[in-house]
Amino acid sequence: MSTDSSASQSPLPPAEISRDLLRQMLRVRRFEEECVPQYQAGKIRGFLHLYVGEEAVAVGVISQLQLKDAVVGTYREHGHALVRGVSARAIMAEMFGKQEGCARGRGGSMHLFDAATRFYGGNAIVGGGLPLAVGLALAEKELQRGGVAVCFFGEGAVAEGAFHESLNLASLWKLPVLFVCENNHYAMGTPERIELAGQGVCAKAEVHGVRARSVDGMDVAAVWQAAGAALAEARSGQPVLLECNTYRFRAHSMFDAELYRERSEVQAWERRDPVACFLARLESAGVVKKSEWEVWQQEVNAEIAAAVAYADAGTEEPAADLLRFVYAEEEAR
Amino acid sequence: MSTDSSASQSPLPPAEISRDLLRQMLRVRRFEEECVPQYQAGKIRGFLHLYVGEEAVAVGVISQLQLKDAVVGTYREHGHALVRGVSARAIMAEMFGKQEGCARGRGGSMHLFDAATRFYGGNAIVGGGLPLAVGLALAEKELQRGGVAVCFFGEGAVAEGAFHESLNLASLWKLPVLFVCENNHYAMGTPERIELAGQGVCAKAEVHGVRARSVDGMDVAAVWQAAGAALAEARSGQPVLLECNTYRFRAHSMFDAELYRERSEVQAWERRDPVACFLARLESAGVVKKSEWEVWQQEVNAEIAAAVAYADAGTEEPAADLLRFVYAEEEAR
Amino acid sequence: MTVNSVDTTYREAVREAIREALLGDERVFLMGEDVGHYGGCFAVSKGLLAEFGPERIRDTPLSELAFVGAGIGAALGGLRPIVEIMTVNFSLLALDPILNTAATLCHMSGGQFPVPVVIRMATGGGKQLAAQHSHSLEGWFAHIPGLVILVPATIDDARWMLGWALKRPDPVLIFENQTLYNRKGTLQETGAGNPLQARVRRSGRDITLLTYGASLYKALEAAEQIALKGIELEVLDLRALRPLDETTIMESIARTHRVLIVDEGWRSGGISAELSARVMERAFFELDAPVRRICTEEVPLPYAAQLELAALPQVSKIVAVAEQMVSKHG
Amino acid sequence: MTVNSVDTTYREAVREAIREALLGDERVFLMGEDVGHYGGCFAVSKGLLAEFGPERIRDTPLSELAFVGAGIGAALGGLRPIVEIMTVNFSLLALDPILNTAATLCHMSGGQFPVPVVIRMATGGGKQLAAQHSHSLEGWFAHIPGLVILVPATIDDARWMLGWALKRPDPVLIFENQTLYNRKGTLQETGAGNPLQARVRRSGRDITLLTYGASLYKALEAAEQIALKGIELEVLDLRALRPLDETTIMESIARTHRVLIVDEGWRSGGISAELSARVMERAFFELDAPVRRICTEEVPLPYAAQLELAALPQVSKIVAVAEQMVSKHG
Ligand SMILES: Cc1ncc(C[n+]2csc(CCOP(=O)(O)OP(=O)(O)O)c2C)c(N)n1
Ligand SMILES: Cc1ncc(C[n+]2csc(CCOP(=O)(O)OP(=O)(O)O)c2C)c(N)n1
Ligand SMILES: [Mg+2]
Numbered sequence A, B: 001m002s003t004d005s006s007a008s009q010s011p012l013p014p015a016e017i018s019r020d021l022l023r024q025m026l027r028v029r030r031f032e033e034e035c036v037p038q039y040q041a042g043k044i045r046g047f048l049h050l051y052v053g054e055e056a057v058a059v060g061v062i063s064q065l066q067l068k069d070a071v072v073g074t075y076r077e078h079g080h081a082l083v084r085g086v087s088a089r090a091i092m093a094e095m096f097g098k099q100e101g102c103a104r105g106r107g108g109s110m111h112l113f114d115a116a117t118r119f120y121g122g123n124a125i126v127g128g129g130l131p132l133a134v135g136l137a138l139a140e141k142e143l144q145r146g147g148v149a150v151c152f153f154g155e156g157a158v159a160e161g162a163f164h165e166s167l168n169l170a171s172l173w174k175l176p177v178l179f180v181c182e183n184n185h186y187a188m189g190t191p192e193r194i195e196l197a198g199q200g201v202c203a204k205a206e207v208h209g210v211r212a213r214s215v216d217g218m219d220v221a222a223v224w225q226a227a228g229a230a231l232a233e234a235r236s237g238q239p240v241l242l243e244c245n246t247y248r249f250r251a252h253s254m255f256d257a258e259l260y261r262e263r264s265e266v267q268a269w270e271r272r273d274p275v276a277c278f279l280a281r282l283e284s285a286g287v288v289k290k291s292e293w294e295v296w297q298q299e300v301n302a303e304i305a306a307a308v309a310y311a312d313a314g315t316e317e318p319a320a321d322l323l324r325f326v327y328a329e330e331e332a333r
Numbered sequence C, D: 001m002t003v004n005s006v007d008t009t010y011r012e013a014v015r016e017a018i019r020e021a022l023l024g025d026e027r028v029f030l031m032g033e034d035v036g037h038y039g040g041c042f043a044v045s046k047g048l049l050a051e052f053g054p055e056r057i058r059d060t061p062l063s064e065l066a067f068v069g070a071g072i073g074a075a076l077g078g079l080r081p082i083v084e085i086m087t088v089n090f091s092l093l094a095l096d097p098i099l100n101t102a103a104t105l106c107h108m109s110g111g112q113f114p115v116p117v118v119i120r121m122a123t124g125g126g127k128q129l130a131a132q133h134s135h136s137l138e139g140w141f142a143h144i145p146g147l148v149i150l151v152p153a154t155i156d157d158a159r160w161m162l163g164w165a166l167k168r169p170d171p172v173l174i175f176e177n178q179t180l181y182n183r184k185g186t187l188q189e190t191g192a193g194n195p196l197q198a199r200v201r202r203s204g205r206d207i208t209l210l211t212y213g214a215s216l217y218k219a220l221e222a223a224e225q226i227a228l229k230g231i232e233l234e235v236l237d238l239r240a241l242r243p244l245d246e247t248t249i250m251e252s253i254a255r256t257h258r259v260l261i262v263d264e265g266w267r268s269g270g271i272s273a274e275l276s277a278r279v280m281e282r283a284f285f286e287l288d289a290p291v292r293r294i295c296t297e298e299v300p301l302p303y304a305a306q307l308e309l310a311a312l313p314q315v316s317k318i319v320a321v322a323e324q325m326v327s328k329h330g
């Protein structure tokens, strides 16, 4: 694992898109940062996994999606939900356990869901989303709707049998699925080298006939570019894997003494902060002005503050409703 | 899948070994053939999977093992048990459900066991033996006993997550394990091409850092040679996979209409019969005489007949013993 | 033979159910190991690949976890998958998607993502297939909220429950006892009614016998034998193990005041335990004798015929226990 | 503080148990996800990697199926593995090796291959970890013959049961309720005695309360509250869910004639069902009232605090039900 990269040479997306990518990353960053005090205040409970440092991945990929596409995430999925179009307030309310949340407070941080944006969660079983995404892609293909299923997962999931079984199946059946490996080089405290033997994640996909590409996951422009190309292939029925090399700046969750890595390593990666670096690039390219950035910051701060206020004002689902939705309330169509 | 092979050019093992390989294959062949009338007579019940056509694999590999090595098989494992040194009569008695059987009649055809020869079964979960073998190899390594764990499985098992998880683990931990893939190109009625996408079995092992080699599984000399080399590597702590290309001449089990393959394909493979071809080679090389072969046939026939007689004369474990061995009868050491 | 009846087998009834579903709804497809080229490991789907093609009859690789998970995903995406797992022992490889996903998703998403998947599998012993192919875990699966568990014992139920299951918005698991496939009989009805209702398969005044699946036939046989001694068993076929039809059960107990449970699953914490506990809770003061259970012995099923016979519930044992129940506390 | 007692926590007690085992037997090793570098997801194994090195404290990849299966193989090969699965929900990925191999092998091989493996995992809810991290499946595992299921509730049991388990020739699963790790207390004994014996943690004449794990403390709290009203609960800590200690249970019932079960598992077919059924079978004529069960509601555990509270057994409910049991049928 190296923090080096020549990726800042990636071509810039068109100005409007570049601006949007930056703005989305800012939203994710601020949302995640706001979770910390809310957790410390006891408003957010349970496990909380932050995405700080990895924003370029969710933003670069999801910005390329169409409305009809389906998204499957992990337990580190606030950013994915946000970029996909789930409102900050619905996510925050979910984490506050309020019925105004995007899963009525039943899911919490690890289980965000939103039917309207085809956001299928929020999965706290490592690797658990992979077969789901394969099935969603099968439905796209059979129902000829033209959508792609996109599945995010960490490099830790690559050690699970679910990864191999899913990729094999997707490849055999030529399904429109994009596998996005968020390789942040640690699975909790386990470094990649004691998690995965032999060749890298891309080779592990290619061996199943899934095309694979590695990209600098700290560079949103590079991710955006690669995701666009990968999605086009996936949409034509060729499953693709995109490995995004990235890093989590924070602890794995709120229960993590970070015994397993050096502060210096974290600092080296922090110098490649995807938000700060892309901002600098856009400023020097004249695509974003300092003053605009300040306005965005205020806007995003306001959005997040409003989300917190909304979540605070949210209501608790009465305990009498506990057993609702164990089974569906409506007949299937 | 092709029946072609240049493998008959494999060097012949020393004469005594070559003779033994042929004789062992004959034992397996005759044993399997004898199972059919015994099954038809209702003496053998349950599922019965025959190894006819694949004898060169078990014989070639197991002939290279040392006593201290551990063996893990599948549900198609009569041959493996036999070559490993479990007596024909103990196996036949097992299949007759008699307490003189190598698992007291509790296991049957799919679950042969023998502690004395470190034969760990007999596993009817496809892929189920792989993690077991990894653990057995770990014990060899940690207890520094110098043994290797050898695990047989079909190409169908390569689609199971257990395969990938096990190979990754063996590779990470540098364990003395030899994975033997008996690639007979069908998993029940499912041809390899709709079972495994992308690259072949060897590539699927190498991607995990497990060295892999493909060998003509119809040529016992080639298997023997390759197994010797692979075991030497494995013994030094480098897990190895050996893919043996072979074919099952019979149905998958006794419940199989063989709808999924052409008779002509079977016939093409039958022309490469591992027993007949090796016999012809040894005859023409002057290593075995026709008259000897006839004696062997008589001896083997006698061995199998004795096994049947033994099994027939065997006794049924009383139903009162049913609950024995659900838990161990002796304290652990 | 009446006008609406057909001589058939349990196997053919299941096949017809699948055919009908495939013909009636383009979103339905069958997937599983060897359902296509091989014709199904129990020959249930024989001929369907030729009739419907490989997109509707999907041979899967040996990847229980992934293809069950994919079935769940496909259901979320709008298809109506029938996922076949060869036998219940292999379903353990897919328990993560079944419990952690299929059973939780609707609730966890606040009702947004119900999972209309049907998972069929063979279950049960009695064919000397030993400890990795013979267990009866359907009652164990019934522990899991969010699932519906069906256990068709009759040809009618084999024929009609599947269609009902496919219309449910929830994950439905259907367990087909492997000793039933060859069972011959006459298909009588044009529907299964509500599969969640238990059926009285034989009326009797003395003991309510609760059972399901292949044990139904042992229970009916025992009832015939013991009737000769003047003891009348009321045999209930549960048909669904989750949810349990407490109403029909309690109504019967109100008549008989005695309960005998026959279950091919293991005893401890099986469905037999739950049935006993429910009777305790709902009908304690109705009982003239303690509830008795006849289950499979708590042992991995052995291969040898006499041991397997000794392990599984048998007619003679049902007769003996029923007799004790009446004589001791009558 | 007496001479032989130490102030400690449940977490430290487990760690000490592991340390002792590692020090005492070279064949023992610990393996699981993040047991090494991370220090254990619940910090149980913190410091052990430094003390024992990476061969004895093995960080595994995220491969529950393979590393549990490898644990079984290692046990067969002569090692004494302690396999840690982070939480019981993930153990579903390893159910195939646990049920189809560990639980069957000794029997299936005619006694040749006992499997002396110990598998530890965290279980239980109450920390708002939602539906994929909170379930209590230990009672469900108790269905499986061939396994031993231990559920240490006290610091003493956390400290001493592991050593006993490692000496068993059979697969032993140890479930540690995750709400107990921070529990403080005094380590009093130098052994757990026989973990297969239930213990009376509080004597009382009116109701036998059967429970285990974290629910023990709710039961004891309820017993204190209701004692003020003159009702005395006898609280039994089951300690093992397989096998069940029927002797101690029935002895207590012979004194109290009433049974209340408190179980953090789901109700249907859980260990609560089995306990009720055993009481039915062994003590029906002793009972003054039907057995009652307080279990977790049959729902995937929700995140929101008020919903999770409503789903789990609570002290107030225990008090209320116990009161009803005595007043109604006293
Ligand atoms: C099947 C399973 N095993 C273990 C865990 C516990 N766990 C949660 S996150 C995690 C690490 C996953 O690492 P990776 O896949 O690289 O994702 P990252 O957290 O780095 O984004 C582990 C071990 C789990 N949730 N599911
Ligand atoms: C986990 C599991 N799934 C399905 C089966 C049913 N089954 C038994 S053998 C077999 C085919 C296995 O094929 P392969 O691994 O190639 O071995 P072969 O029989 O060809 O030797 C199948 C599907 C099983 N025993 N275990
Ligand atoms: Mg990671």
Ligand SMILES: [Mg+2]
Pocket (backbone or CB within 6 Å): B154, B155, B156, B182, B183, B184, B185, B186, B187, B188
């Ligand atoms: Mg094969």
